[in-house]
Amino acid sequence: MRGSLLVSVTMHAALVALAWFGLPYLQPEPPELDEVIFVQLSDLAEVTNLPPEPGEAPPEPPRPEPEPSPPPAPEPEPPAPPPPAPEPPASPAPAPPAPEPPPEPRVRPEPPPAPTAEPAPERPQPVPPRPRPRPKPRRLDLESVLTDLKREKDPPRAEKRQSLADVIDRTTRLGSDPDFDPTKTVTQSEISRVRQQIAACWNIGVAGAGVEEAETLAVEVRIVMNPDRTVRDATVVNESRMTGDTAFRIAAERALRAIRHPDCRVLVLPDDKYEVWKTFTFNFDPRKLVQ
Amino acid sequence: MMRAWNQGATALCLLLGLAVTCLGSATSLAREDLRIDITQGRFDPIPIAVRPFYGTQPDTETLGTHVADVISANLHRSGLFDPIDPAAFIGPVTGVQVRPRFGNWAALKAEALVKGSITPEPDGRLKFEYRLWDVARRADLVASSFTTPERNWRRVAHLISDQIYERVTGETGYFDTRIVYIAETGPRDRRVKRLAVMDQDGANHRYLTDGKHLVLTPRFSPTAQELVYLGYYQRNRPRVYLFNIVTGQQAVLGDFPGMTLAPRFAPDGTSVIMSMAKDGATNIYTLDLATRVQRRLTGSVSDINVSPTYSPDGEQVVFVSDRTGTKQLYVMRDDGSNMVRISREKGQYDTPVWSPRGDLIAFTKTRPPVPGSTDRYYIGVMRPDGRGERLLVGGYLVEGPTWSPNGRVLLYAEEQLERATGTIRRVLRSVDLTGQNHRVVPTPLEASDPAWSGLLQ
Numbered sequence: 001m002r003g004s005l006l007v008s009v010t011m012h013a014a015l016v017a018l019a020w021f022g023l024p025y026l027q028p029e030p031p032e033l034d035e036v037i038f039v040q041l042s043d044l045a046e047v048t049n050l051p052p053e054p055g056e057a058p059p060e061p062p063r064p065e066p067e068p069s070p071p072p073a074p075e076p077e078p079p080a081p082p083p084p085a086p087e088p089p090a091s092p093a094p095a096p097p098a099p100e101p102p103p104e105p106r107v108r109p110e111p112p113p114a115p116t117a118e119p120a121p122e123r124p125q126p127v128p129p130r131p132r133p134r135p136k137p138r139r140l141d142l143e144s145v146l147t148d149l150k151r152e153k154d155p156p157r158a159e160k161r162q163s164l165a166d167v168i169d170r171t172t173r174l175g176s177d178p179d180f181d182p183t184k185t186v187t188q189s190e191i192s193r194v195r196q197q198i199a200a201c202w203n204i205g206v207a208g209a210g211v212e213e214a215e216t217l218a219v220e221v222r223i224v225m226n227p228d229r230t231v232r233d234a235t236v237v238n239e240s241r242m243t244g245d246t247a248f249r250i251a252a253e254r255a256l257r258a259i260r261h262p263d264c265r266v267l268v269l270p271d272d273k274y275e276v277w278k279t280f281t282f283n284f285d286p287r288k289l290v291q
Numbered sequence: 292m293m294r295a296w297n298q299g300a301t302a303l304c305l306l307l308g309l310a311v312t313c314l315g316s317a318t319s320l321a322r323e324d325l326r327i328d329i330t331q332g333r334f335d336p337i338p339i340a341v342r343p344f345y346g347t348q349p350d351t352e353t354l355g356t357h358v359a360d361v362i363s364a365n366l367h368r369s370g371l372f373d374p375i376d377p378a379a380f381i382g383p384v385t386g387v388q389v390r391p392r393f394g395n396w397a398a399l400k401a402e403a404l405v406k407g408s409i410t411p412e413p414d415g416r417l418k419f420e421y422r423l424w425d426v427a428r429r430a431d432l433v434a435s436s437f438t439t440p441e442r443n444w445r446r447v448a449h450l451i452s453d454q455i456y457e458r459v460t461g462e463t464g465y466f467d468t469r470i471v472y473i474a475e476t477g478p479r480d481r482r483v484k485r486l487a488v489m490d491q492d493g494a495n496h497r498y499l500t501d502g503k504h505l506v507l508t509p510r511f512s513p514t515a516q517e518l519v520y521l522g523y524y525q526r527n528r529p530r531v532y533l534f535n536i537v538t539g540q541q542a543v544l545g546d547f548p549g550m551t552l553a554p555r556f557a558p559d560g561t562s563v564i565m566s567m568a569k570d571g572a573t574n575i576y577t578l579d580l581a582t583r584v585q586r587r588l589t590g591s592v593s594d595i596n597v598s599p600t601y602s603p604d605g606e607q608v609v610f611v612s613d614r615t616g617t618k619q620l621y622v623m624r625d626d627g628s629n630m631v632r633i634s635r636e637k638g639q640y641d642t643p644v645w646s647p648r649g650d651l652i653a654f655t656k657t658r659p660p661v662p663g664s665t666d667r668y669y670i671g672v673m674r675p676d677g678r679g680e681r682l683l684v685g686g687y688l689v690e691g692p693t694w695s696p697n698g699r700v701l702l703y704a705e706e707q708l709e710r711a712t713g714t715i716r717r718v719l720r721s722v723d724l725t726g727q728n729h730r731v732v733p734t735p736l737e738a739s740d741p742a743w744s745g746l747l748q
Contacts, residue, residue, distance in 0.1 A: 203337065
C-alpha cells in the first residue's frame with residue numbers, strides 16, 4: 001500500500017514537472033506594460049484660430065465683436081487765456097539785490113516742493129460743451145509740486161477700498177455665483193490672441209540700453225476686468241518692491257504701460273466668458289526675448 | 292441590526308465626503324486663476340512728447356521752445372527715445388500746473404510727456420519747472436524746478452534731460468557733461484592742434500590753447516573742472532600740464548627726466564597715472580598731486596607699457612604692453628602686482644579705458660581686414676577678465692574711445708577717407724553699447740583724441 005502510494009506520488013510529481021517545464025505556454029508571460037505617456041490637455045476652440053506667423057496680419061476674430069472704442073478724438077482745448085501778468089512781489093518793499101553769480105554757473109535742482117501748501121492738482125480738464133476760459137495756471141512753488149506728487153501717486157482711499165471690496169466680493173462669492181459656468185474655459189487660441197495683442201503694446205525699450213537688470217525680471221500684474229473687456233484695475237504683484245528696486249520698478253512700469261496702451265485698452269477676450277477672465281494674471285517675462 | 296445600520300451610515304458618510312471633495316476640487320480647478328505669459332514684446336525707442344515750456348512773457352515763451360528743443364535733441368541722440376514732432380501737438384501750450392489731456396497724447400502714440408514752465412523771479416532769475424507724465428498710466432513720474440540766471444538755460448535743459456533719462460530707463464543720464472578734444476587744422480605735415488572744450492551736444496564750444504604748441508591726450512579730472520594733458524611747449528620735451536577750465540590757469544605737473552605720455556587722473560583725483568620713457572623702457576608711474584612723489588608700477592627693462600587707466604574703484608589698472616611681441620591688454624593691481632593678460636583674440640590692442648560702471652573695458656583694436664571688408668581698426672569692449680569681446684564699430688581709422696559717465700555710450704575719433712578726392716577728415720563719433728546708435732558729434736574743425744567728462748557738479 002505504502003509502496004503504491006509512493007509510486008503514485010512520484011509519478012504524479014514527475015508528470016507535473018514534465019508538464020511545467022515541457023509545456024512553456026503554461027508559464028505565464030509577464031504582461032507587457034504600455035509606456036506611460038503624459039499629455040497635457042488643451043482647450044481648443046471649435047474653429048481653429050492659430051496665431052499667424054510673425055509679420056502676417058492678425059487674423060480676423062472668429063465672431064463679430066463690438067468694435068473697440070476709438071481713442072479719444074483730439075479735442076481742441078479751449079482758447080488760452082492771455083498770459084497772466086507777472087505776480088507782484090510778496091512784499092511792497094523792493095526786492096533785495098541778487099547775489100553775484102559765481103564765476104562758473106552752477107545749477108542745482110531745488111528740493112521737491114512741499115506736500116501741503118497748494119490744493120490738489122488741477123483736475124483733468126473736462127470736455128466743455130462750449131469753449132470757456134481755461135483756469136488760470138497757478139503759480140507753482142515747491143510745496144505745491146510735492147502736494148501734487150503726493151496726491152497723484154496715492155490713489156484715493158475710496159478707490160483702494162473699492163478694489164479691496166471687489167476682491168472680498170469675488171472671494172466670498174466663490175462657488176455661489178449663478179453666472180459661473182465651470183465648463184467655460186478660455187481656450188488656448190483665445191489666450192494666444194490676447195498674448196499677441198499685449199505683445200504689440202509691450203515696449204521693452206531699446207535692448208541692452210536701459211538698466212540691465214530690468215530686462216531679466218519677470219513682472220506679474222493682477223488684472224481686474226470690466227465686462228466690456230476693458231481693464232478696470234491693474235496691480236503689480238509684489239508692488240512694494242517697486243519702491244526700493246529701480247530695475248523692478250522700470251520693468252513693472254513697462255508692463256503697466258503695455259496694459260494701459262491705447263491699442264490694448266479693450267482686450268480681445270471672449271464676451272461670453274467674463275466670469276472666467278474677469279480676474280486674471282499677466283506674467284511679463286522678457287528673459288526669452290533678451291536671450 | 293445595529294451593526295448593519297452603523298456600516299450603512301459609515302458608507303454613506305464616506306460617499307458624501309467623497310462627493311463633497313470631488314465637487315470642491317472641480318470648482319477650485321475651474322476657478323483657478325487664468326494666467327497669461329507674455330514673452331514677446333517690442334524693442335523700440337520710447338515715443339516722448341516734449342512740449343515747449345510755457346512762458347508767461349514773450350521772451351520766456353521763445354526760451355521755452357529752445358529748452359524743449361535741447362531736451363528733445365538730447366533724448367533723440369541717446370537712441371532710447373523717439374521724440375514726437377512738435378508740429379503734431381494739439382492745443383495751445385499750457386503751464387506745468389495744467390494736467391494734460393492724455394487722450395490727445397495717446398492719439399499721438401506718446402508714451403511719455405514733458406511739460407514745463409518758465410517764470411521770471413523777482414530777483415531777475417528764471418524759474419524752470421517741469422513735470423514728466425506717463426501718458427498710458429496717466430500718472431506723473433518726476434517733477435522738479437531750477438531757479439537760475441537765464442544764461443544757464445542750456446544747462447537746465449541738460450539737467451532735465453538727465454532726470455527724464457534716469458526716470459524712464461533707470462540709468463544715470465549723461466547730458467550735463469562736457470567733451471574736451473584736440474581741434475585740428477592745416478596740412479598733414481604742419482598740423483595745428485588746439486585744446487577745445489564743448490558741451491556734449493557741441494554747444495558752448497571754445498578753444499583753450501592758441502595752437503602755437505602741440506598738445507595731446509587731454510583728460511578730465513573727476514570734478515570735470517581740470518584737465519591734464521601733454522604739451523610740447525619746449526621742443527622735444529613733452530611735459531604733463533594741469534589746466535583749470537574755470538580759471539584758465541595751467542601749471543606743469545612735474546619735471547621728469549624722460550618723456551611722459553598719456554596722463555590720466557586717478558578716480559579720487561589725488562594722483563595721476565602715466566607712462567614715462569626712460570633708459571630704453573617705457574614704464575607706468577603714478578604721481579601724487581599733493582606730494583609730487585612718483586611710484587613705478589611696472590618694472591620692464593626693454594618693453595613698452597603705455598595707456599594706463601584705473602578701474603572706477605581705483606584698485607586695478609588696465610594698460611597696454613608689448614612684452615609678448617604685440618600690443619596686448621593687461622590688468623594689474625594698483626601697486627603693480629597680479630599682472631594678467633586679458634586680450635586673447637587675434638589682433639593688437641590699444642588705448643584701453645575702463646567703464647565708469649566697472650563692467651567693461653573699451654579699446655582700439657587693429658587686425659588684418661576680413662574678407663569683404665576694408666576695416667582695419669575697431670572700437671570694441673570686453674569684460675575686465677577678457678571675456679565677451681565685442682567689436683562695436685570698424686573703419687578706415689577709429690581710435691581712442693572714451694566713456695560717457697553712465698558707461699553706455701562711447702565717443703571716439705574717426706579718420707574718414709574720401710576715396711573720390713583722396714582727402715582725409717577727422718571727426719568725432721559716438722556709438723552706444725548696442726552698436727546700433729551711431730552719431731556724429733559736431734565740431735567746427737577736424738577733431739581727434741576726445742575725452743568725456745563726468746557729470747558736472
